[in-house]
Amino acid sequence: MVELCGGEGEGQIMLASELAQLRAMARELEAKMDPDKVAARELCRALASSVDRSIRLAVSCFPPPEHSHHAAGNAGRDAAFKKRQVMIPGHGGFRVRRSPEQCSDMCSVRCRKGMAKVRRQVRVTSVQDTASLDDGLSWRKYGQKDILGAKYPRAYFRCTHRHTQGCNATKQVQRADGDPLLFDVVYLGDHTCGQAAAAASQSAPPQLLPEHASQEQQSQSSLLAAGTEGIHQQVVEPMAAEAPFLFTSTTATGVDDSYFSFISPANSDCQFSSDFSAGSVGVDMDHEARFEDLFLNTPEFFQSEIQNL
């Protein structure tokens, strides 16, 4: 993680300040624009709007720095779980052992479950439980577990329609150690039930999300649109280098609805992850560079666009 300037908190303030200036300049430019040049004025307005959203994104991308793990807090209780008993056949489960060949070696969770993994961070403005992290889909909690070294337990959810429609989507929700308002949400597998399409059609801006985009991407967009008052969505990182993500911003058309979106070419098979324990705050070098590049190049881009009008 590259610090923007000084500490992360200071960098966040400076970034927000710079973006605020950029927004003000865009509005000033719009005010000074020839009223006849409607397209140019719309572009300026869109620029201001986009920068406004960027400020929110920047704020949500730089949570408080401490993400230390608190060790040994759960050791005692967890030890109680380890009392082994004789397994009752057919009760609590014989499971199919997966061969190593069935799994990718890129990700431990994917390997363990053989499913796509998408990780997000969700920040809430007030203390809520994990069940209130509504992403527009219905989930049923099936477990909760204390995680070694983690301050808060991890909750396990699966799709409500698992049995009726055979939907294998699951998610894990865990409160971040360092920030009680930050939830780490990991989605596993795709929704194959009807609610996936319904949720997508309600939330997704069609020009941003292709029909084949995964449910995760679409619900992500929905949460992003929630703005500052509700739930904030943290940027996710690509884990697989061979599956690059398109960092899109529809600046030329439909600007006002645009937002930064990470679109995987491999739909739900893409993998996201972020290693918070390593000190990252959720934006990897690649995305950070693109983020920086976008803002460095934005004035020139709009300048040339305006000149072309």
Next chain:
DNA sequence: TTCATTTGACCCCA
């Protein structure tokens, strides 16, 4: 009565 949540037990795999 139905459905969701809680929680102890147990399996898988690194």
Next chain:
DNA sequence: TGGGGTCAAATGAA
């Protein structure tokens, strides 16, 4: 071997 993920009985809420 132990941590993490899942199962399913018990319990609670609507």
